[in-house]
Amino acid sequence: MGDVGTGARDRDTEGRARNARPRDGLGRPLPYGTPGVERQPEGVVRAPEETVAEAQSLLDAGKPFHAHEVFEDAWKSGPEDERTLWRGLAQLAVGLTHAARGNVTGGARLLRRGAGAVEEWAAGSGVPRPYGMDVGGLAEWARELAGRVAGGAGRIEATAEAPRLRGTP
Known part of the structure; x- marks a missing residue:
């Protein structure tokens, strides 16, 4: 961790700039020294099925x-022809994050953008249920939530609104 207040930047073990401040469950930075939620390691290459399972576990939590x-x-490590899918899913998750933080405009915008991306990918690929995910259902969930958030629902509870990536259990 860098020196606080000296202008030095926090760096990871490879020397890349990385904010080492603890974060809460919605990724918001907390003051140094405050206990936070363990951060997700970056740059992990997973099989697509592992990605879906890990993401679902985090959404459920x-x-x-x-x-x-x-x-x-x-999105960054997968095949080029799947990047739109994974980017769209990342947008859905960060849209839910913003909505849960109370950022109405950003949350709704990202939810709609993510819905469009996953639908675009499914239409172009001809694969409506990649890795068992219900892409149509996810897009519908995102647009419905975006409408509620933009319509004045206020801050939402991330756990209660978490999507089922593979449909109903």
Whole structure:
């Protein structure tokens, strides 16, 4: 961790700039020294099925910011032809994050953008249920939630609103 107040930046073990401040369950920075939620490691390459399972576990635990990071890893490390899918899923998770933080405009915008991305990918690929995920259902969930958030629902509870990536259990 860098020196607080000296202008030095926090760095990870590879020397890359990384904010080492603790974060809460929605990824918001907390003051140094405050206990926070363990951060999701970055740059982990997972099989697609592992990505979906890990992200679902985080969504179920009310940690959509962390699920976003799992999807982002898949987006950056996966095959080129799947990047729109994983980017769209990351946008859905970060949209839920913003909505749960009370950012109405940003949350609704990202939920709609993510819905469009996953639908675009499904239409172009001809695969409506990649890795068992209900892409149509996710897009519908995102647009419905975006409408409620933008319509004045206020801050939402991430755990209660978490989507089922593979449909109903």
